[in-house]
Amino acid sequence: MLVGRKVPEVTFRTRVRDDSIEGPNPFRWENKTSSDYFAGKRVVLFSLPGAFTPTCSTFQLPDFERLFPEFQAEGIDDIYCVSVNDAFVMNAWGKSQNLVNVKLIPDGSGEFTRKMGMLVAKDNLGFGMRSWRYAAVINDGVIEKFFEEEGYADNCETDPYGVSAPQNILENLRAKAAA
Numbered sequence: 001m002l003v004g005r006k007v008p009e010v011t012f013r014t015r016v017r018d019d020s021i022e023g024p025n026p027f028r029w030e031n032k033t034s035s036d037y038f039a040g041k042r043v044v045l046f047s048l049p050g051a052f053t054p055t056c057s058t059f060q061l062p063d064f065e066r067l068f069p070e071f072q073a074e075g076i077d078d079i080y081c082v083s084v085n086d087a088f089v090m091n092a093w094g095k096s097q098n099l100v101n102v103k104l105i106p107d108g109s110g111e112f113t114r115k116m117g118m119l120v121a122k123d124n125l126g127f128g129m130r131s132w133r134y135a136a137v138i139n140d141g142v143i144e145k146f147f148e149e150e151g152y153a154d155n156c157e158t159d160p161y162g163v164s165a166p167q168n169i170l171e172n173l174r175a176k177a178a179a
């Protein structure tokens with residue numbers, strides 16, 4: 001049971017724009033820790049099997065992006081999307097999606113996902129180790145709610161998506177606020 005536990009403390013290797021760098025690729029490495037992302041705020045984190053994959057690009061990421069104001073109304077400060085992809089891939093995906101609200105976290109080595117207990121093999125798709133789909137409400141680094149898709153398994157032939165969808169999380173947040 002992950003509820004009540006702190007998220008793993010890891011260092012993510014991000015790439016950030018730096019206009020002081022000349023040339024066609026003005027980006028530099030910037031380390032960001034779990035504390036940088038999670039300390040002192042209440043956020044939604046969602047995790048998916050891969051950048052640019054169909055369900056993630058057509059529904060999950062755009063829906064979280066669009067519904068951000070409704071999450072804010074329920075006391076959520078930020079929405080993060082983590083995937084076992086490197087910073088170059090995650091940045092390219094964010095650019096292609098015109099993201100403004102959702103912040104992408106590159107877990108290229110899979111360390112965060114492994115320590116969350118959510119790393120699965122997707123060798124059946126040629127993906128290697130990736131994340132099982134889940135989402136969480138995290139308050140000051142502590143997991144408050146956890147939404148895990150059913151059937152956690154290596155080389156799963158299906159890709160369940162529903163429990164970790166933004167609509168389901170919003171419904172849960174609203175129901176608890178009304179209770």
Ligand code: BEZ
Nearest residue numbers: 049050053054055056159
């Ligand atoms: C999808 O998002 O549709 C997807 C994710 C992982 C593998 C294949 C498809």
